[in-house]
Amino acid sequence: MIGYAPGDGFLHRRNAVTKLSWAASLSATVFLMPEAWMVWTVVALVALTTAAGGLARRLIRPTWTILLPFGISLAVLQGLFNPDNTTTVLSLGPVAFGLEGIVHGVLILGRLATVLLTFFLLLLTTTPKQLTAGLAARGVSPRFGYAILAAIEFVPDMQRRSQAVLASQQARGLDVKGSLGQRVKAFASLLGPLITGALIASDTRAMALEARGFSARGERTHLALERYGTVDRTAVWTAGLLFLAALGLKVL
Template sequence: MSIQSRNAVVERPTMRQAEQFGLPYLHRMHPLAKLLPTTLALVALFFVHDLYTPLLVGGITLLLLMTGAQVTRRLWLALLVGLPVVTVVLAVTIGFWVEPARVADTPLLFTIGAYEFRFGAFVSGMITSARLAAIVVLAMLSGLTIAGTDLIRASVQQLRIPYRLGYAGLAAFGFVPRFQRELQTIRRAQRARGIATGTGIGARLRRQLTTLVPLMAAALRHADRVALAMDARGFGYRSWRTERHPVPLRRRDWWFGTGLLGVYVSAFVAGALLG
């Protein structure tokens, strides 16, 4: 069983697992070296109004995913075929809402009855849809290559977030598979007792509703155990803590993060000049 399949419920492969199993380079980089440049680029995209910048940023990010991320064939198909198709369709849809007088002097693409769809309307819609596509790809770069546990540990170790908060969040990651097992147990018990049986929409809704109370009770029990365990281990009694799983920020991570930020800045500058 692959690392991704074993960790699909909880998180992506950690840096240690990526090094051990020889995963592509993006998985081996420090999470903050990937997250900070992509987050800055994502926020900056909301303030650009040209077509070239999101195309450049999205293309660079897609190239990074192609060369440095472990991606399934289905996701590759979605990125290389589905995303461009959706972007163009969304651009045409948005273009229908552009005021015709604004684009009256641009070439005519097609007509629908008395309505004339012009190139300027398509470009206007493409600016918005390309920006959305670039935001999606940027979010995927972080989401596909950063393990949640690594990000929390890096935030505690490098960003100096209080470790009591960080490791409470780390414990929450362990709740997800536990809750799934608990939900399966509850549903099996309900089927054995003949509770909320049936195949219709009403039966499915009843099954969902009847699992809420026992699942909430299980969540409270698990939260109480985690709180007692954290208190027993002295969480919060000192301002520092020895790390069992350090996430080191190495020289190659600095170079990668700085270079990625420089590439994105260059893309924004080039887009502004071309636009």
């Protein structure tokens, strides 16, 4: 849904590790904040940053596609069933919506909005290679970096395979649009080749990776490695301190 979009704004120019630090720090910090207004202040600041980076138009649709149905569900569930509900804001016959629950729902929604926006910003302005190169330069194992990249590529890869398998089984007369029973049968015949094919492919891929120096010892080169200067270093420390401060306030 969200992938890298080339650009040269100030967010694109920042080191991937800096952006990851801020996304992680803010996402963790909002879960330590007790009040909805605090969380939504963070959301507003992130939204302003997004706008300043010229990326608002790209993020509005995917963000709302997730937040809107989630927000409605939260309002209904929290408004109806939150045990702290004492103040009724709306009554529909026997059904009463409580204010406290809705406020709690707004708090949860703000936390989700923060996580979505910050990580969407990271994905939109950072290539997967920049991210893994940045992490490797900070001492993270290349195997962990590969796991991130492979996970990102896994979904489109499986989609491609599943389409091929589906076409192949339909060509042998399998009805995938018939009754429920036929669909269950179709699912089984899709899953088998998908798993077998993925296993065969992973075996070849494991060999291909080894043949391309995946386990090679010694220094590696990272073409996607970006500059990690004073500004980035300061920003990463600030992100860490922000989280620690929020944690301190929570504990105290």
